[in-house]
Amino acid sequence: MERNNFGWSRFHAYRVFDEFVERFVLNRKSYVTRHDKDLDFEAAFDEIHSVFSEGYDDSNETFDNKVERQFAEASENSKIVFANVEYLWAMPVQNIRPTTKQSYAERWFDDKSEINTSDKFFFETPHTIANAGIWYLQNKYWELIALLRVLSIISSGSGALDHVSTKRRIAEVCYSAIYEGGARQGRFAVTKVCGVHSALMHLSDPEKFESIISESHKKRIASVFEHVISDRRDITCREERIRLIRKRLYDEYGDEGDPDSKYRWFFYQDNIKPLWIDKKGISQQSNASIVDEVAREQAALDCSEEEGLKETISTCRVYRSAKLAGQAKQRDEFTCRACSFSFKKKIVHVHHLDPLSERLSPRKTTLDDLVTLCPNCHYLAHFWLRKSDRYKNLGELLKKLQSSLKAVSVGVHD
Ligand SMILES: [Zn+2]
Ligand SMILES: [Zn+2]
Numbered sequence: 001m002e003r004n005n006f007g008w009s010r011f012h013a014y015r016v017f018d019e020f021v022e023r024f025v026l027n028r029k030s031y032v033t034r035h036d037k038d039l040d041f042e043a044a045f046d047e048i049h050s051v052f053s054e055g056y057d058d059s060n061e062t063f064d065n066k067v068e069r070q071f072a073e074a075s076e077n078s079k080i081v082f083a084n085v086e087y088l089w090a091m092p093v094q095n096i097r098p099t100t101k102q103s104y105a106e107r108w109f110d111d112k113s114e115i116n117t118s119d120k121f122f123f124e125t126p127h128t129i130a131n132a133g134i135w136y137l138q139n140k141y142w143e144l145i146a147l148l149r150v151l152s153i154i155s156s157g158s159g160a161l162d163h164v165s166t167k168r169r170i171a172e173v174c175y176s177a178i179y180e181g182g183a184r185q186g187r188f189a190v191t192k193v194c195g196v197h198s199a200l201m202h203l204s205d206p207e208k209f210e211s212i213i214s215e216s217h218k219k220r221i222a223s224v225f226e227h228v229i230s231d232r233r234d235i236t237c238r239e240e241r242i243r244l245i246r247k248r249l250y251d252e253y254g255d256e257g258d259p260d261s262k263y264r265w266f267f268y269q270d271n272i273k274p275l276w277i278d279k280k281g282i283s284q285q286s287n288a289s290i291v292d293e294v295a296r297e298q299a300a301l302d303c304s305e306e307e308g309l310k311e312t313i314s315t316c317r318v319y320r321s322a323k324l325a326g327q328a329k330q331r332d333e334f335t336c337r338a339c340s341f342s343f344k345k346k347i348v349h350v351h352h353l354d355p356l357s358e359r360l361s362p363r364k365t366t367l368d369d370l371v372t373l374c375p376n377c378h379y380l381a382h383f384w385l386r387k388s389d390r391y392k393n394l395g396e397l398l399k400k401l402q403s404s405l406k407a408v409s410v411g412v413h414d
Helices: 012-026 041-053 063-070 076-090 098-106 134-138 140-156 163-179 195-204 215-224 238-253 259-263 282-302 307-313 322-331 355-360 375-387 394-408
Strands: 349-352 370-373
Touching: 012 076, 012 140, 012 163, 012 195, 041 063, 041 076, 041 140, 076 098, 076 140, 134 140, 134 195, 140 163, 140 195, 163 195, 195 215, 215 238, 215 282, 282 322, 282 349, 282 375, 322 349, 322 370, 349 375, 370 375, 370 394, 375 394
Parallel strands: none
Antiparallel strands: 349 370
């Protein structure tokens, strides 16, 4: 439906993941190193569990020093399996350098030529899937336990799985870990939030799961842009909600010429990122994105281009008419309908009562869809519109604005 001609396999991360699943998960051969022997997964998971999980070391030493000590007596079989697991953890993320990724594998083997070296294995953006955030690195121990858990479940499954069902199964196990608390039991039990689950879901089914690894990023995006899908409260799956948010925001913020940003880096574009990623907390992120929303609405309404011309350029854009906005201002006598603010027929905004209806099914705006508001009230209108669809109704909106103005006494203009 929305695929167009976008090909995920254009990027190493997706190709490598497919090969990894084929060679390591299904055929039990090392992927990141050149060892050709058949790997004994059960023996490896047992040994890794005893030296790495049970031998958990919470000292301040570096991760590298710890694992070298923990695996000092371990079999080559276990080291090869662990090297592949660690590779899969590091492979898709932007914020670990290729040389660092390679050094992880190299530390296990005296003969460094055993390690695959081409940049197909160790690559940078745009071939990675996302920036994993700092948590992914700091939480490395648990991320690896989570990964070991997923791989040990997949490989202990009964019956021979094929490539497609293996990937589907990986996505299911990860989904359950994130949303159903499915990782808390078993040999490699995990109670922490692990980004690797999101990374694996996306790699397994990029059409269905967004290329966002960080749990806190997903949380913020779902919260800041919640209003964009306020008509779809029936969708409860957060993954699906974020996917729909991206699709809808794309109409306004997207770059038609750049499929990468449409499918892979959308929320990290320069015009989207500042609206949600700030560390100042959810409320300030909402503020930033409301201000942007209002500015975009004004720009569209003040646009003096001919409507017909715009329609021929793009059929999915929102069409608005400067003429209609002018009529609304005349009708409302250049005065804010909520607080009566008026200044020399200037500083008045035209607000569209239901901006979303246009976005969903492009239609012609009528005068009844528009109301003039001062910048303050306009900001508040969008604030309330995010809380409830009720404020698409003019009467409800004006009533709410008037009572909010009283409550915060910001309505003093002259
Ligand atoms: Zn006002
Ligand atoms: Zn508005």
